[in-house]
Each structure stands twice: as C-alpha cells, then as structure tokens.
Amino acid sequence: MPLGDDAAPPRPRWIGGALVLFMALVVLGLLHVGWRILQPGTTAAPQARAEPAEGRVLVEGSDCMRCHGMERRYVGPSFRQIAGRYRERADAAAYLARKIRDGGAGEWGRALMPRHPQITEAQSLQMARWLLALPPAPPAGEGP
Secondary structure: OOOOOOOOOOOOHHHHHHHHHHHHHHHHHHHHHHHHHOOOOHHHHHHHHHHHHHHHHHHHOOHHHHEEEEOOOOOOOOOOOOOOOOHHOOOHHHHHHHHHHOOOOOOOOOEEEEEOOOOOOHHHHHHHHHOOOOOOOOOOOOOO
C-alpha cells in the first residue's frame, strides 16, 4: 500500500509497550511515596526540619552572606566553621543568637561582627539553630 502525501508513516509497535511500562513505573513510584508517607514515625521529621529551614531563609534574607560563606571564610568565618566551634556548647543557640543581634569582635581575628538590632530575638534564635544544624566542615585539605 503506497503512502500518499496525507498519510502518516506507521508507528513502531514497541512505542505502545514502552508507554505502558513507563506509566506502570510512575504509578509504582507514586504508590511507594504514598506508602512511605503513611509509615509511623515519619510525620515528625518534616516538623523537626521546619525551624532550621526558616532560619536559612532568614539568613539568606539578611546581610549575613556578605561576610560569611557556607564553606569558605570571607570577611568572617564560614557558617560551618562557626557551627563546628560552638556546636558542643550547651548554650550555643542562645549565645549565637545574642552575637547576631549584638555583634562582636576578637573571637575570629580582627574582623568586626556588626550589630543587627532589626533582627528580633526569635529570628536570631532561628538563625542560630539553623547554623548549628549544619554538618561539620571537612578537615583542611579534604574536599566536601
């Protein structure tokens, strides 16, 4: 049967099977995600991560990134260096929250940490908790 100008070329038969297989994989993936969500003990995890995530938003919305890098020291120490130094302190979150609001000098060399009185105590505490939740910095000479 000759093809005319208006006739579409025949489709390969394997395309239909590939589409059915793809859709089956999508459905299985959705079922798996739904099953994982309904497992006991998984409902508390997103709530536990909510405050550090809010702290990160506050840090990114302020001027912190002008002086501090995530991994690298700029004007002040990196966030991971700060977390590594104060993580073991019992009052670390309150201490860092106070430093964010009141500023400081001399603890990390000659650089000055400016005051941030526009940040509320609750916001500075969220920022400090996010900072302390960061994984520790790798030892010098090792990559991330």
